[in-house]
Amino acid sequence: MKVTRKITICGLVQGIGFRPFVHQVADRFHLKGEVCNNEKGVQILVTGDQAVIDDFYNELLHYPYELARIRSFKIEPHPLQKFTVFQIVPSPEGKTLNLPFTPDMAICKKCSEELEDPSNKRFSYPFTACVECGQRWAIAADYPFERAHTSYRDHPMCDSCQHEYTTLKDRRYHAQTISCPECGFYCWLEADKQPLAVTGEEVFKEAAEKLQQGQILAVKNSSGFLLCCDASNETSVNQLRTRKHRPSKPFAVLFPDMEQVKEVVHCAEKAAQELKGRVSPIVILPMRKKPERQLAFTALAPNLEHLGVMIPYNGILKLLAAAFGAPLVATSGNLHAMPVIADNQEALSKLAEVADVFLLHNQYIINPQDDTVVKFTPKHHRQIVFRRSRGLAPNYFDAPYTTEKKWVAMGGELKSAIAMIPNSYLYISQYLGALGSLETYTRYHAVLQRLQSMFRFTPDIVLADKHPAYQSRAEGKKLAGKSGAEFQLIQHHKAHFAAVLAENNLFDQPHDVLGVVWDGTGYGDDGQVWGGEFFRYEDHRISRLSHLEYFPWIAGDKMAVEPRVALLAMTDDPEVLKYLSEEFSREEWTVYQKLKEKNTLRSSSMGRVFDAVAALLKICHHNSFEGQAAMQLEALAEKADPEEAVAWNDLVADGDLNPAALISRVFNELQQGYSPEVLAMSFLKTLGRFIFKVAENYHFNHLAFSGGVFQNAILTDLVIDEAGNNYKLYFHKELSPNDENTCFGQLMYALNCKQEEDEVSG
């Protein structure tokens, strides 16, 4: 007797070839029926013998499709329905979306081969993609993931593509982003509003020529613009710096292949796998002492020992890199402090002063994203995410919470991102940047609106950072007002801690956890500037345990920009002051002394301690980008002989760290002739000791780390070394330790932690 069954599969199952996969499995079992994407995932109707259907179901369950992330399977009886074939049917429209989005994926091996095969119809076709690779989130306007909901909507398939699309055995069977030179998109090159090259290969050949001549090229990539120039041409690189108003923040470099990568940097297996993987992020790798290929290193990454490396992850970059044949600077196509640009007209006007030539295409990018950036710690090869964007955004899986309500969390200010729970999934937007710039703020607002309209929801609760002057807080308040939602404020560092607790699923385990949350600044519950915090997590409560001893915070944001001011604020040691005074004009000196005397704002910022030490070692006097001094300090420490550098245990013997005493120690050792390299390392080792001293004093065996300071790979390795087998350590995994995680942390704090009475809510 034949029966019909309905199978529902929820999770990340759309835009990855899941329905074709189901079709193939059904054919193997000779089952008839249909499969479609719906608002929850994939729904299958099959008619056949009960036993065969059970086998079919078990096959799907136990040998799931590799690219899928499945959350639930369900099989239910269904009224008998007759089918003559098995087929993929269109998605029903208009339901409220309840499924994860598919992130963009790096080009697969087979598509790469086609791209390079002169006999293939997609030879040199920049938009080559299949069910297993290519753009997804970048071009998604709405869901379910169907061609009609993407930038491909206005590009109907040609007959040949249509044929592949409908052939079960074809690897582009039901590939929503199928296209070819005949029916798809095209690139062209232009300068001064004049087209330079318009046909396929010529575009890239001509572009490579311009790059060779030292020109700066703006490339419209698969998720936004990149700015490129010859990475071995110092003049070009410096010119790009000048035009972009980016004096020293390192540039990423696009290498044509892994061979060239290895000529310049050390690339361990884990890093190589990451580069070649589906995300294919920028990986920050240590430069070779004696590179086999000369690049303009000092211009690419001034005062740093690492280089951000990427390899081509789509047809556009493959063709460009191959045509040029050597490493290229590849940095986000934006102006200083603005979001990445993804629109031709906008690029042509805004980047007119930056780029000499434009490599454009006619595909509309709906969700612009920067490249994701990761690093591996040198010794223990732990991955640290620096920026979470293309390839990872916007899903977040497996966060611990239950809620019936709809939530939005507004995140931080400088490294903003938005998190939300509009349905049974949790989403974290791509990195959006510093909200002080109108363009970034506008992008932030637009992303919020897009996600709201895609999910067709209004929040019940809106969360924001407690900082009274954060734009994200003001925007959250507006959103809450408009939606009639509750508005709650969450302290910055508690959000950080909750984020790392959630990533490691620690809310419901029996141990107390020490939260080590170190960053630049965050507004504290006491109105002071926090940043060197220790918390206790115990049974759904987070409480502040101790912190770096307070020092005066003077001169507003200037103290975060000028390490010398941080140093001045931190120390009263006459010797240090004498040494420091030459860094200031007479007027600055007297004014700052007075400010310090009269100061009422206090800070426990660990970020400023890094700044102060960097200023004392005279390696960084001006932070032209966030965390510059700390990065240079790390680079310096890396050059030290680790045996020579010792932790200053006496400074942290009581489980406290007084920044003034630390500064005096560094200074004295410097006077005694220790090298800045060794002192930088000793400083990091002392911080490591500090953490475990606090853990000992309060009897913790479980330690969790968050905050921008833990982007420091050396410190991370030191902590892992020091922990040995006596401690259990928890770090961020998929998220960055920096403020990008606070949106997620706000949600996790509100959903998993009881608020203390003294915590004021908005």
Place this chain on the structure above:
Amino acid sequence: MDKKKIELGHGSGGLLTRELLDELIFSTFRNPYIDQKHDGAVLPLTGEVVISTDSFVVSPIFFKGGDIGELAVNGSVNDVAMCGGIPKYLSLAFIIEEGLPVEDLKKILQSISIAAKRSGVEVVTGDTKVVEKGKGDRIFINTTAVGMKHPGADITMSRILPGDQIIVNNSLAQHGMAIMSEREGLAFESAISSDTTNLNYVVSDILDRFGTQIHLLRDATRGGVAGVLSEIAVDTSLGVFLKEEAIPLQKQVAAACDLLGLDPLYVANEGVFLVVAHQDIAHDLLEALKVQDPEASPAIIGEITTAHPEMVVLESKIGGRRVVTPLIGEQLPRIC
């Protein structure tokens, strides 16, 4: 007066009070209204009356470019002017902390008298209280200014239109920086003076000439220019676009702000006002301001736009566009 310092008795209503009033106050302000020595004044006003009150608690009470007395007159006079009024009369109330040197009070009264004369208002009624040591901070002053509405004025937020130009009469942030330098004892190498002044004549002059083409007038006191503009953006649901280049700033003020990590847009002024005017008259108005005060540096600093509703945006010298948020308490650091 025999006493060198103000005592509680000076506020008791007794003999000492009488002495204080007669010898210091009534003798300083002579006019038919105050000469009556009544509890109040009967004023010959007809038509639309404009009134504004303000309390002054500045510390220090004497500073470069002015003192609390001058501030107290200019403050209320300017507020009436900003409403499109022509100020005529002033009330004057003191709360004095016991122990204030009589000499200081005399100096303050002198400044009040000069400032009142300069702005053409008469002090017609007042009050004096003395509080115990520690219950005040030397001297607090409250003034209320009363005047007639200028016949050509129609000043209200709702008249602001997209395209309107934003004009300031003078360079920013002098008062706030002068006070800060005095109070914190910051030894800036170049002296910064408060810009406190009465704005009623210049306002009435531009109202004579441009009337209803002037849509809004605001003095940029506490909260600075950013405070006023944020209010405009929120209340009108329009955007305010500023050009950093165009904002007049004395070199030494800019340097001092930079030194302290302060944004001059948030620093208080006492002689700076903003005009939001129809674009057709903006340049003529600018010229008029230049003629009125050849020492000042008036400028068109921006305009009203529909591009970014409810937001104040500053285009920097290198082309970036920054969102200017209203000041919340002190200038807390936001950078990580």
